[in-house]
Amino acid sequence: MKNLNWTPAIFFGLLMNLATADEVHVAVASNFAAPMAKIAAEFARDTGNKALVSSGGTGKLYAQIKNGAPFEIFLSADEETPTKLENEGLGVAGSRFPYAFGRLALWSPKPGYVDPQGNIVKHGKFRHLAIASPKLAPYGRAAQEVLEKQGMWQPIQSRLVFGENIAQTHQFVSSGNAELGFVALSQIRQDNAEQQGSFWLVPQAMYTPIRQDAILLARGKGKTAAEQLLKYLKSDKATTIIKRYGYDLPK
Amino acid sequence: MNAFDFAPVWLTLRLATTTTLLLLLMGTPLAWWLARTSSWLKIPVGAIVAMPLVLPPTVLGFYLLMTLGPQGPVGQLTQILGLGTLPFTFAGLVVGSVLYSLPFVVQPIQNAFEALGSRPLEVASTLRASPWDRFFSVAFPLARPGFLTATILGFAHTVGEFGVVLMIGGNIPGATRVLSVAIYDHVEAMEYAQAHWLAGGMLLFSFLVLLALYGFGQRTQRVGP
Numbered sequence: 001m002k003n004l005n006w007t008p009a010i011f012f013g014l015l016m017n018l019a020t021a022d023e024v025h026v027a028v029a030s031n032f033a034a035p036m037a038k039i040a041a042e043f044a045r046d047t048g049n050k051a052l053v054s055s056g057g058t059g060k061l062y063a064q065i066k067n068g069a070p071f072e073i074f075l076s077a078d079e080e081t082p083t084k085l086e087n088e089g090l091g092v093a094g095s096r097f098p099y100a101f102g103r104l105a106l107w108s109p110k111p112g113y114v115d116p117q118g119n120i121v122k123h124g125k126f127r128h129l130a131i132a133s134p135k136l137a138p139y140g141r142a143a144q145e146v147l148e149k150q151g152m153w154q155p156i157q158s159r160l161v162f163g164e165n166i167a168q169t170h171q172f173v174s175s176g177n178a179e180l181g182f183v184a185l186s187q188i189r190q191d192n193a194e195q196q197g198s199f200w201l202v203p204q205a206m207y208t209p210i211r212q213d214a215i216l217l218a219r220g221k222g223k224t225a226a227e228q229l230l231k232y233l234k235s236d237k238a239t240t241i242i243k244r245y246g247y248d249l250p251k
Numbered sequence: 252m253n254a255f256d257f258a259p260v261w262l263t264l265r266l267a268t269t270t271t272l273l274l275l276l277m278g279t280p281l282a283w284w285l286a287r288t289s290s291w292l293k294i295p296v297g298a299i300v301a302m303p304l305v306l307p308p309t310v311l312g313f314y315l316l317m318t319l320g321p322q323g324p325v326g327q328l329t330q331i332l333g334l335g336t337l338p339f340t341f342a343g344l345v346v347g348s349v350l351y352s353l354p355f356v357v358q359p360i361q362n363a364f365e366a367l368g369s370r371p372l373e374v375a376s377t378l379r380a381s382p383w384d385r386f387f388s389v390a391f392p393l394a395r396p397g398f399l400t401a402t403i404l405g406f407a408h409t410v411g412e413f414g415v416v417l418m419i420g421g422n423i424p425g426a427t428r429v430l431s432v433a434i435y436d437h438v439e440a441m442e443y444a445q446a447h448w449l450a451g452g453m454l455l456f457s458f459l460v461l462l463a464l465y466g467f468g469q470r471t472q473r474v475g476p
Binding site: 058059060062063127128130133136162163164168171172176177178 | 440
């Protein structure tokens with residue numbers, strides 16, 4: 001019975017913890033994991049608040065958010081999923097905005113292998129070309145559009161391998177198991193230099209723009225750190241990083 | 252979505268059957284050696300066999316992707332032999348699954364052989380039974396429960412495989428898109444009805460397997476060797 005006296009103290013302690021928490025849980029699509037890590041570091045330096053970042057495929061993150069994952073902000077690889085969350089009341093209405101437009105690149109770690117016009121798709125003697133699954137990933141859908149425009153979607157069907165998301169697609173190519181693959185430009189942009197290898201930056205006209213939306217989730221509503229981070233994504237520091245990783249910025 | 256897609260189900264069963272048969276063929280001599288040797292190698296080899304029990308499947312898959320890839324040592328060998336490279340093929344999944352389910356087959360058989368002791372085999376050899384005869388008429392029948400456990404566990408564990416396949420499969424319909432990957436895909440694509448069908452089937456299957464395993468264990472205990 002004596003233990004009961006502790007209950008209010010513990011409860012109060014927990015409350016204090018919640019009140020002073022300055023961490024924000026961010027769910028981020030695979031393609032934006034690298035720039036987000038950089039932005040999170042700057043954010044911590046400038047505001048003293050910590051962003052805890054979890055990356056994965058957009059669809060999986062959606063399922064987790066729908067089932068009570070503790071995320072407060074969602075940076076999607078598309079526009080549809082955050083819209084859906086907004087309509088379902090899991091995202092805060094009116095908080096959605098585009099934070100970046102993704103660029104697609106056909107990349108190989110071999111220098112001089114991929115020509116700057118992407119003709120290798122038509123004439124190359126590769127065994128495997130990796131793309132993200134078009135059903136699951138916006139970058140995969142874009143890759144399919146490009147291959148269709150080149151008239152190569154059907155002819156190379158048997159040589160395609162599918163990553164679950166853009167991160168895995170990159171891994172298939174970087175390990176050499178697929179000679180080349182459509183990845184996000186952000187993945188082959190290291191800090192200030194291109195990664196080793198060769199690539200074709202696919203002209204924006206060949207695929208539907210990959211508009212990537214951010215949204216404040218219901219769990220982040222009224223949380224200072226979460227709202228701060230969303231604002232921070234539009235700051236000069238953040239947009240500089242976003243640009244450096246090869247994304248186009250919203251007009 | 253269109254009609255229910257059974258391809259991942261058949262592929263998974265084919266993979267589990269192939270893997271289990273290969274493991275019984277390769278695992279039995281290994282288990283025999285482990286059970287009967289007094290060599291100093293027993294402990295390190297036993298530890299290597301048990302590794303997949305503690306390694307995350309993604310670690311195994313990642314190393315396989317590197318090793319079997321065109322720059323990896325095994326990949327170089329398969330290319331010289333004219334086999335190409337193994338990732339993104341059914342054969343590659345078999346290699347991965349054999350490693351991944353190895354302890355589940357070797358350990359039950361090894362335990363059964365160890366429980367046998369050397370006595371029955373010594374008696375058999377005084378009766379002039381040849382080594383093969385000793386194995387097939389004495390050791391194997393006595394160790395049968397161990398073999399059955401190994402078969403069921405090896406099969407079921409391969410059916411439940413995900414991380415390794417995800418890393419080296421490439422999600423190719425009819426070649427590497429197994430059940431667990433198909434479920435993952437349905438969830439990623441927000442097709443929860445299909446995910447439920449497949450996942451529910453898996454749940455039922457696992458329960459029945461374990462039911463059979465425990466039911467069998469009960470019976471053998473009652474009857475005794």
